[in-house]
Amino acid sequence: MSTAATTGEEVLVVEDLTVSFPTDDGLVQAVRGVSYRLREREILGIVGESGSGKSVTSMAIMGLLPRSARITGSIRFRGQELVGLRESGLNKLRGSKIAMIFQDPMTSLNPVHTVGYQVAEAILAHNDVSKAQARRRAVELLDTVGVPNAGQRVDSYPYELSGGVRQRVVIAIAMANKPDVIIADEPTTALDVTVQAQVLDALRTAQQETGAAMVLITHDLGVVAGQADRVLVMYAGKPVEIGDVEDIYYRPRMPYTLGLLGSVPRLDASRSQRLLPILGSPPSLVNLPAGCPFTPRCPIAQDRCEREEPPLVTVTSHPHRAACHFSQDLAGVRPHDLFTSTSADARTEDHPGRPSAGEPTGEGDLP
Amino acid sequence: MTSIDHDATPGSPDALRPILSVQDLVVHFPVRGRGLLGRTTGTVHAVCDVSFEIYPGETLGLVGESGCGKSTTSRAVLGLRRATSGQVLFEDQDLANLPPDRMRRLRRQMQIVFQDPMASLDPRLTVYEIIAEPLRIHGVHKEDRHQYVAELMRTVGLNSEHGNRYPHEFSGGQRQRIGIARALALEPKLLVLDEPVSALDVSIQAGVVNLLDDLQRRLGLAYLFVAHDLSVVRHVADRVAVMYLGRIVETGECEELFANPAHPYTQALISAIPIPDPRKERERRRIVVSGEMPSPTDPPSGCRFRTRCPMFADRLDDAQQARCRQETPELAERGQGHPVACHFAEAVPVL
Numbered sequence A: 001m002s003t004a005a006t007t008g009e010e011v012l013v014v015e016d017l018t019v020s021f022p023t024d025d026g027l028v029q030a031v032r033g034v035s036y037r038l039r040e041r042e043i044l045g046i047v048g049e050s051g052s053g054k055s056v057t058s059m060a061i062m063g064l065l066p067r068s069a070r071i072t073g074s075i076r077f078r079g080q081e082l083v084g085l086r087e088s089g090l091n092k093l094r095g096s097k098i099a100m101i102f103q104d105p106m107t108s109l110n111p112v113h114t115v116g117y118q119v120a121e122a123i124l125a126h127n128d129v130s131k132a133q134a135r136r137r138a139v140e141l142l143d144t145v146g147v148p149n150a151g152q153r154v155d156s157y158p159y160e161l162s163g164g165v166r167q168r169v170v171i172a173i174a175m176a177n178k179p180d181v182i183i184a185d186e187p188t189t190a191l192d193v194t195v196q197a198q199v200l201d202a203l204r205t206a207q208q209e210t211g212a213a214m215v216l217i218t219h220d221l222g223v224v225a226g227q228a229d230r231v232l233v234m235y236a237g238k239p240v241e242i243g244d245v246e247d248i249y250y251r252p253r254m255p256y257t258l259g260l261l262g263s264v265p266r267l268d269a270s271r272s273q274r275l276l277p278i279l280g281s282p283p284s285l286v287n288l289p290a291g292c293p294f295t296p297r298c299p300i301a302q303d304r305c306e307r308e309e310p311p312l313v314t315v316t317s318h319p320h321r322a323a324c325h326f327s328q329d330l331a332g333v334r335p336h337d338l339f340t341s342t343s344a345d346a347r348t349e350d351h352p353g354r355p356s357a358g359e360p361t362g363e364g365d366l367p
Numbered sequence B: 001m002t003s004i005d006h007d008a009t010p011g012s013p014d015a016l017r018p019i020l021s022v023q024d025l026v027v028h029f030p031v032r033g034r035g036l037l038g039r040t041t042g043t044v045h046a047v048c049d050v051s052f053e054i055y056p057g058e059t060l061g062l063v064g065e066s067g068c069g070k071s072t073t074s075r076a077v078l079g080l081r082r083a084t085s086g087q088v089l090f091e092d093q094d095l096a097n098l099p100p101d102r103m104r105r106l107r108r109q110m111q112i113v114f115q116d117p118m119a120s121l122d123p124r125l126t127v128y129e130i131i132a133e134p135l136r137i138h139g140v141h142k143e144d145r146h147q148y149v150a151e152l153m154r155t156v157g158l159n160s161e162h163g164n165r166y167p168h169e170f171s172g173g174q175r176q177r178i179g180i181a182r183a184l185a186l187e188p189k190l191l192v193l194d195e196p197v198s199a200l201d202v203s204i205q206a207g208v209v210n211l212l213d214d215l216q217r218r219l220g221l222a223y224l225f226v227a228h229d230l231s232v233v234r235h236v237a238d239r240v241a242v243m244y245l246g247r248i249v250e251t252g253e254c255e256e257l258f259a260n261p262a263h264p265y266t267q268a269l270i271s272a273i274p275i276p277d278p279r280k281e282r283e284r285r286r287i288v289v290s291g292e293m294p295s296p297t298d299p300p301s302g303c304r305f306r307t308r309c310p311m312f313a314d315r316l317d318d319a320q321q322a323r324c325r326q327e328t329p330e331l332a333e334r335g336q337g338h339p340v341a342c343h344f345a346e347a348v349p350v351l
């Protein structure tokens, strides 16, 4: 499945990246040490709860963070260091060598120009062609990404198009720039499922035709399962597990990953099977306590977890790594071995992993 | 917990009579031209001939993509939106013809839970005040209000000592629980849940889904569960109705409908939902719909789905296509085990 992951040349290397924001409440530690390597043609999926630092990581790569952001660590694009690079240097890379696709396509589109004009602009910037040729190529690209009636739509303004078509226009512009890396941050989250399927196809086409590597950020574990070669799971600003897609889905070794997999309703599971929520909510990123940030929600946490934050270490084979003191004990463990099908909201101290008496509980306890 | 238990459990004589019956519901919106006094220039056909029933203690899932009319339907059910024609009967009483005081009492029996918990909770009120508000308005539970609100909070899995906190002090999942507690305050028989978990992270969403499941069993509630996420709906619904461009195109028992979808739109919808299993997901065959949703101001003649239908495009001959253009397919049993609105319905397992 991940042949690209082992053969291609490394295009993007992120090493021990941290990002924090000074705020009135204190320092928000949004990203606390993210490292990954992305090879040519590889698709890396990044998943994790809202606020876990997925977007901030990507914005750091794109140089799109506000000035107040404090960034440490290293981001190298084909060997060139991006952290600390001046605006002019970044601008050359941004949009061309590294393309970004956001959840809201209007972030990238100019409302006062036709979509054809905007695709043609990107083509003219990278190719020595006439305006007429650029326009013809724009229609071709719009057609490639599945814009219906591309020949007519080329003259539309963004507001005349549906969300799904706009997103495909953004993908066509990204293709025109022949990027080495495409970073797509929740590109289909706002779209209906049938449209999502079309846009994912368009992204796939763009990635394959340009030979770009892709970082696909999404909260949808189904989308990642279908698209990614490798998966990075984030929690509270840190990678807690990384590995080939099959390792993450079939052999997870971090309780949070297991929790995520157990909580998704899935079309292929028995309908009567109760969902397994993770109790509690993610920690505040201001004044994070010591230890593993998942401890308060973790069904197997021990005293040690409150004191020591586990590093990301190799589980079995090299590319699969997990950040849990007990990852060795999790071999062969499935979500229902760890989590209960409670409907309670938070864990209670005396019954770890179980709802307290008197609160609504799993089916077994109902009258 | 006895004070908020209901008697309408499935199997009781009440279960034989639908709690809600929607018949031939039509909702049209006028489209106005520019300016304050703009003339009506067209009509949005938001909901067209929609009929369904909900029985005590059961969940009907109403699904479809944005703009298909599912939220308008749920608002018409609650009397928040005027029906252009058709009827909404709550326990056999027509909502449209009720005198205001009867309507007020009936309103207590059906409550709504919205998608965005933050937008639907007044940020200046404490959680206690939010949950107690409907009690105050209807002048009930005067004596034991504090106790009762605390009980409601425990029922939805909240710490009953947190009544004096404000909504912003709670997480998204907890806010949705506050919304549910408030909806339960007047002991309704029907909850209309409009995308109740769409704004939540999956790990939190699972707890709210389980809570709704528990409440239904314990209180015998009926749910109209409106959602675009079919994997959630499959999990909570007993029966499902699939909407496309204002019409129900297929309906049936949940298990049956997901196992044997017979409308090409339902098939496409189910096949488009990603499964969080890399091997299965990569081996799946997708039924792809082309193009985009037509405007509801000018819906296609005959079958509204035909402009995007893969069967229409790939498998029907000219005469068959002409029929799709001219004749609106009725939502009817066509030998597929459940009602479906397609002239050429054919059950195909897509999972």
Ligand SMILES: Nc1ncnc2c1ncn2[C@@H]1O[C@H](COP(=O)(O)OP(=O)(O)OP(=O)(O)O)[C@@H](O)[C@H]1O
Pocket (backbone or CB within 6 Å): A021, A023, A028, A029, A030, A048, A049, A050, A051, A052, A053, A054, A055, A056, A057, A066, A219, A285
């Ligand atoms: N400019 C900023 N100032 C202060 N805090 C910020 C800023 N931008 C982001 N954050 C915080 O950084 C953390 C990580 O946010 P980020 O947007 O990366 O999360 P995410 O994983 O992308 O979440 P989602 O799934 O909701 O998109 C959050 O706590 C967020 O509130």
Ligand SMILES: [Mg+2]
Pocket (backbone or CB within 6 Å): A054, A055, A056, A185
């Ligand atoms: Mg984000």
